[in-house]
Amino acid sequence: MSKDRRASSKKGAQVGSGGQRRRGLEGKGPTPPAEMRKGHAKQRAANAKARRAQGRPTTARRGGGRSTSELVVGRNPVVEALREGVPARTLYVQQFIDNDERVREALQLAAERGGINLMEAPRPELDRMTNGLNHQGLVLQVPPYEYAHPEDLVADAADAGEDPLVVALDGVTDPRNLGAVVRSVSAFGGHGVLVPERRAAGMTAGAWKTSAGTAARTPVARATNLTRALEQYKKAGLAVVGLAADGEHEIGDLEALSGPVVIVVGSEGKGLSRLVGETCDFRVRIPMPGGAESLNAGVAAGIVLYEAARRRA
Template sequence: MKGEAPPVLAGRRPVLELLRAGQSAERILLAKGHAPSNIVNEIRRRADRAGVPLQIVPSSEIERLAGDVNHQGVIALTARYRYTPLETLLAGESPALLFLDGVTDPHNLGSLLRSADGAGFSGVVIPARRTVQVTAAVRRVSAGAAEVVPVARVHNLTQALETARSAGLWILGLDSEAEDDIWSSDLAEPPVGIVVGSEDKGMGAKTRERCDALVRIPQRGRLASLNVAVAGAIAMYCCMPGSRSGVAGMRPEGWRGNGA
């Protein structure tokens, strides 16, 4: 929209990862009087090489633009986040994707992006409605992962799951009431898609129908479920490329944990 202010990405690590990933930025602002650091020095070097203007401004200007976000004296005025087509994610060799059905908390999405990067997942798929989008808050929480993990935004999640299945992915839905646990599933390896439901209601009925299998994360504690970001992270690490032999050894003999 004409005259609309560009999105603000705040924090040293997110801004550095933005530059490392070759993403565009209109300007980078550094707060006057902040102590130098290795990260800030690298931000300066990379901004200079990329031709991104860098300005030293009063801290009050940084605080005005960053709002309540912990900016650490560094912000980038960025271009709009660019989503990746689902077809691009599916075109890779043996893809591993995370599908989110109704996740609304930006902290959960940011954390899941960090975990997706750590587990070597190919990307994350979100619906265009009723799910948090990749906002400035998500990019901040992701600590740079939003700049390196591709995110596809689709209009119809169930159709996207069908497309993924047609491309050869096994679709596993996380369900605390599932009979099988993820450690025992023969499908928990790439090419694979993991589906995580919303924070309060879990997966929708149509989403569940598109899953090849429902699996739970076994627990020994008394609580019935895990936080969405934690459950998604565990599932991704269980399914990450080359992890199956290690996962099999993690499961104690005679394990009878509760579902998650």
């Protein structure tokens, strides 16, 4: 019977580590740069930059992505959408339609824009598409909006060599307010708008119209969880400034607006939600000597963006 070699006291070969302990003591080389470390914020920003450079959409792994297609219904709404440059995929025209001035203008605008398919359809088909709405023979299909990822907004600022200036909307449900904020961000040199994925306005045709075309160059990002996205911005070095009627600071006194900052605007009725308010580094108020109780999101954001742009200049 053979003896257990581990219990043997004889000299000779023994069961050992096979050199694993020695290799375990060897160094693993220099720490790779942040851009190469999986999961690091700088790596995610670098990946977003690469996607933009290759011309691919900067849709998010978590918070971004596509919205659903939208239909603009009716002669006046369709003509207004085409006038304002709202992106469009297909213009549906009812067969044997009464050809008035608005129909002719819609057809002319679609032809001048290029890239818009013109489709003739019988009235029952348009009724089905619009769930029986009064389409008046004109239906415009707007393609899904490509939302950015929240990190893309910071990466865009870094690409431009600027401190990030971002506006986040908390509980703002009117697309026209979103469009107005996009327009103000563009006017005052901001880097984008952040909206929650749920219970918030999205980039509809109405938001596009109110933005007066600036939505084509000002990205809108969407976050699954707004509070978490703001916390990530804080980790990236941005100050989180929330607008509140009872804020401890006035906008004219806040030095944080001159550096990397995300300005959070709540709804006109409810203001900031509790969790978002607790996440803010500063809560600021806009002095209103005229006695108004509140401002809508578009106006409030424009005032604070002007102050931030003035300080940066």
